[in-house]
Amino acid sequence: MWELARRNLAAYLTATEPGEDADDAAHLARSVRLRTVFYRNVFNSDDAADVLPALFGLMDTAAEKHLGFRTSDFAKALFEIFNETGRRCYERIEAEEILRAGTNPEEVVRAMLEGSEWAKRLWRPAKHCPSDAGGVGSAGFQVAEMLCAPLFLLDRADLVAKFGSPITEALFSRSMRFGDIAEADLPNIYLANPIWDRPFIALDHDTLFIPLPVLIVSFPLRIIEGLLGSDAKLNKAYSDARARYLEDDVERIVRLSLPSAKVYVGVKWTDPDTKVLYEHDVVAVIGMQVLIFEAKSGKLAAAARRGGIKSLMTNFEDLFIEPGRQAARLAALLATRRADIKVVDRTAKIVDFDRGGPSIIHKFGVCIEQFASVTSSRRPFREMGLLTDDQEWAPILTLAELRMISERLDTEISFLHYMTRRATADDVMDFVGDEQDLLSMYLRNGFVLNARALDGRQVTFLQADEAVRGRASPRADRREFATPGTTLRPMWSLIAKEIYAADDRHRLDILLTILNQSPAALAGIAASPRRWRNGGGKGAGNTLSARMVVGDRVFVVGVYMANEHPEDAKAWMDQSRFIGHDLAEKLGATDCVVVLKTRRSKSPTFDGISFFRFPKA
Numbered sequence: 001m002w003e004l005a006r007r008n009l010a011a012y013l014t015a016t017e018p019g020e021d022a023d024d025a026a027h028l029a030r031s032v033r034l035r036t037v038f039y040r041n042v043f044n045s046d047d048a049a050d051v052l053p054a055l056f057g058l059m060d061t062a063a064e065k066h067l068g069f070r071t072s073d074f075a076k077a078l079f080e081i082f083n084e085t086g087r088r089c090y091e092r093i094e095a096e097e098i099l100r101a102g103t104n105p106e107e108v109v110r111a112m113l114e115g116s117e118w119a120k121r122l123w124r125p126a127k128h129c130p131s132d133a134g135g136v137g138s139a140g141f142q143v144a145e146m147l148c149a150p151l152f153l154l155d156r157a158d159l160v161a162k163f164g165s166p167i168t169e170a171l172f173s174r175s176m177r178f179g180d181i182a183e184a185d186l187p188n189i190y191l192a193n194p195i196w197d198r199p200f201i202a203l204d205h206d207t208l209f210i211p212l213p214v215l216i217v218s219f220p221l222r223i224i225e226g227l228l229g230s231d232a233k234l235n236k237a238y239s240d241a242r243a244r245y246l247e248d249d250v251e252r253i254v255r256l257s258l259p260s261a262k263v264y265v266g267v268k269w270t271d272p273d274t275k276v277l278y279e280h281d282v283v284a285v286i287g288m289q290v291l292i293f294e295a296k297s298g299k300l301a302a303a304a305r306r307g308g309i310k311s312l313m314t315n316f317e318d319l320f321i322e323p324g325r326q327a328a329r330l331a332a333l334l335a336t337r338r339a340d341i342k343v344v345d346r347t348a349k350i351v352d353f354d355r356g357g358p359s360i361i362h363k364f365g366v367c368i369e370q371f372a373s374v375t376s377s378r379r380p381f382r383e384m385g386l387l388t389d390d391q392e393w394a395p396i397l398t399l400a401e402l403r404m405i406s407e408r409l410d411t412e413i414s415f416l417h418y419m420t421r422r423a424t425a426d427d428v429m430d431f432v433g434d435e436q437d438l439l440s441m442y443l444r445n446g447f448v449l450n451a452r453a454l455d456g457r458q459v460t461f462l463q464a465d466e467a468v469r470g471r472a473s474p475r476a477d478r479r480e481f482a483t484p485g486t487t488l489r490p491m492w493s494l495i496a497k498e499i500y501a502a503d504d505r506h507r508l509d510i511l512l513t514i515l516n517q518s519p520a521a522l523a524g525i526a527a528s529p530r531r532w533r534n535g536g537g538k539g540a541g542n543t544l545s546a547r548m549v550v551g552d553r554v555f556v557v558g559v560y561m562a563n564e565h566p567e568d569a570k571a572w573m574d575q576s577r578f579i580g581h582d583l584a585e586k587l588g589a590t591d592c593v594v595v596l597k598t599r600r601s602k603s604p605t606f607d608g609i610s611f612f613r614f615p616k617a
Helices: 002-015 024-038 045-057 060-066 071-101 106-114 117-128 133-145 156-163 165-173 220-228 232-257 309-336 379-383 399-408 412-422 435-445 490-501 507-515 519-533 569-587
Strands: 153-155 200-204 207-209 262-270 277-286 289-296 360-367 396-398 430-432 458-460 543-550 553-562 591-598 608-613
Touching: 002 024, 024 309, 024 379, 045 060, 045 071, 045 220, 045 232, 045 399, 060 071, 060 232, 071 106, 071 133, 071 156, 071 165, 071 220, 106 117, 106 133, 117 133, 153 156, 156 165, 156 207, 165 200, 165 220, 220 232, 232 262, 232 277, 232 289, 232 360, 232 399, 262 309, 277 309, 289 309, 289 412, 289 507, 309 360, 309 379, 309 396, 360 399, 360 412, 396 399, 399 412, 399 435, 412 435, 412 507, 490 507, 490 519, 507 553, 507 591, 507 608, 519 543, 519 553, 543 569, 553 569, 569 591, 569 608
Parallel strands: 289 360, 360 396, 430 458, 553 591
Antiparallel strands: 153 207, 200 207, 262 277, 277 289, 543 553, 591 608
C-alpha cells in the first residue's frame, strides 16, 4: 500500500509539471501546488494551542447564538484531544520499555489485562511462555503491540463528560464515516484532501477514531472553519475575529520585542493634496528607525491553493502586495519631513517621529497564512507583473513567523537588527526559501553576505532550518544586551554594550552600523590600534575602516587614532565630521560611525564616537 501511494504521488507530481514552453504563471502555479501538497502547520503546536482559542474566542457570542457552543471551547477541546493522545502514547512507550527490559513486568501486564477483554484472550497462550520475568515481559510486549487502537479512540460518553454534548456533537460532525469518500474527486486528493477538514473517523455512533492526531495542529483553522458552513453572520464574525486578533497580537509581539519603542496602533493621516485618509495597523518608532506593520487577515482561496491563476493573482494582490503599498505611503510622507501633517493613532495621540533627521523606514506585511517560500521573496510578484516598483514591496511574514523571530531573537537589539536586515533581504540576494531558512541563516552569520558575489545568482535553501527547530526559552529581560547570530570581538562587544546603555539619540544607528559589518573586518580594524598603542603598526592620524553594502545603503565604521584627546566635545565633533565626510566621499557611506582611539587612553572602548547619515549616492 505504501509503495503504491508513493508511486501515485510521484505520478501526480510528474503529471502537473509545466511544459517546456510554460510561462511564469504556470511555473508559479506549480510551486503553489507543491506547497499545498507538502506544507503543513500554520502554527507550531504551542502557538496553535495559544492562538486558536484566543482568536475564536473573539467570535464566541455569535457562535453561541448560531451553533449553541463557543468556538473557543471547541478549539480547546481539539488541543485537549491532541494532548491526551500524546499522553497515552508516552505512557504506552514507558510501559513497553518495562516489558522489553523484563524487570518487574507483572504490574504492567496486570493493568493491561484488567483494561481489555481482548488482552485477556490474547494472553491465554502465554501459559506456554517461560514464567520468569523475562518471559512474562516478552509475552506482555507482544500483547501490547496488538493493543494500539485504544490510544486513538474517543468514547462519546467520555467526550460528553469532558466537553458537554454540543461540542461532542460538533466533534462527530468533523468526522468521516466509511464510504464518505467513495464519490470524492480522488485525482485532486493531494490538493483538496477531505481529512484536512475532518480528521476524525466515526467507527460507530459512539466512537471516534483519530488516526493522525497531528492533523489537529496541521489544519486547525480548516477544522473549525468547517463548523461555520455558509452562515453569513458566523463568517462575518469570524472575519472580524481574524482581523482583530492579528492586529492585537502583532502589537503585543512588537511591544514585547522592542520595549524601548513607542508603539502606535490604528495610525491615521490625511493627504493634504488628495484629502484621502490613510491608515496603518501598527507603527513602532525606536530612535530614527520606524517599523511599519500592515496586518492582512484575509483567507487564501481554495482555488488559489490549487494553483488557480486568477485566484492567485487576486490573493497575492490583496494579501501580499497591498501591505507594501500602504506602508510606502507613510514612508513617502516621512521622507518629506513635513511637520504640518498630523499623524495620530486610534486614541488621537500624536505619533512622535524623531524630526531631527531622516527616519529609516522598514515595511512589513503580516498575515495568518501564506505560501511559505513562494511568497517570502519579491521575485514571484515581479514575474506575475504585480510588482513594478520595488519601493512598494514589503516582506510578508505570517503571525507564526513573527512569533518565531521574537522567540529566537529575545533581545531588543537582535530583534531590531534582524527586522531591519529582513526588510532588505531581497536587495542583497535573489532567494527561494521561507522565514525559517532566513532566520537560521541569520543565527549562523548575522546576514553577513557578499552581495557582489551573489549578483546574478539565485540562492535556494535546502533543509537549512535546523537552527530554529525545537523549542526555545526566551529571556525575561529583552533589554539585556546580547546579539544572537552576530559575533562581535571583545572590543566591539564592549563598545556596543556601552552604546546601547547610553543616552544618545543615535545609539541604535551606531549599533546597527556596527552589527552590519563583517566580524572579520571589525576584528582587523580593532587589532591595529592595539599594535599602535604597543609601539607598532600605523600610528596617529590614520583612520581604519570597514564597509558593508546593504541594498542602497552603505554602512561604514571608521576608527581614528590620535596621540592626544581633542580639547573638547566641539573639537571632536568637528574632527569626526571631517572624517565622516571623507569616508562618505571615498567609500560612499550613507551610515557612518567614527570611533576615536587615543594612544594613552585607559578606556577599553572608545574616547569619542559619532554617527553621521549621508544622502544615498
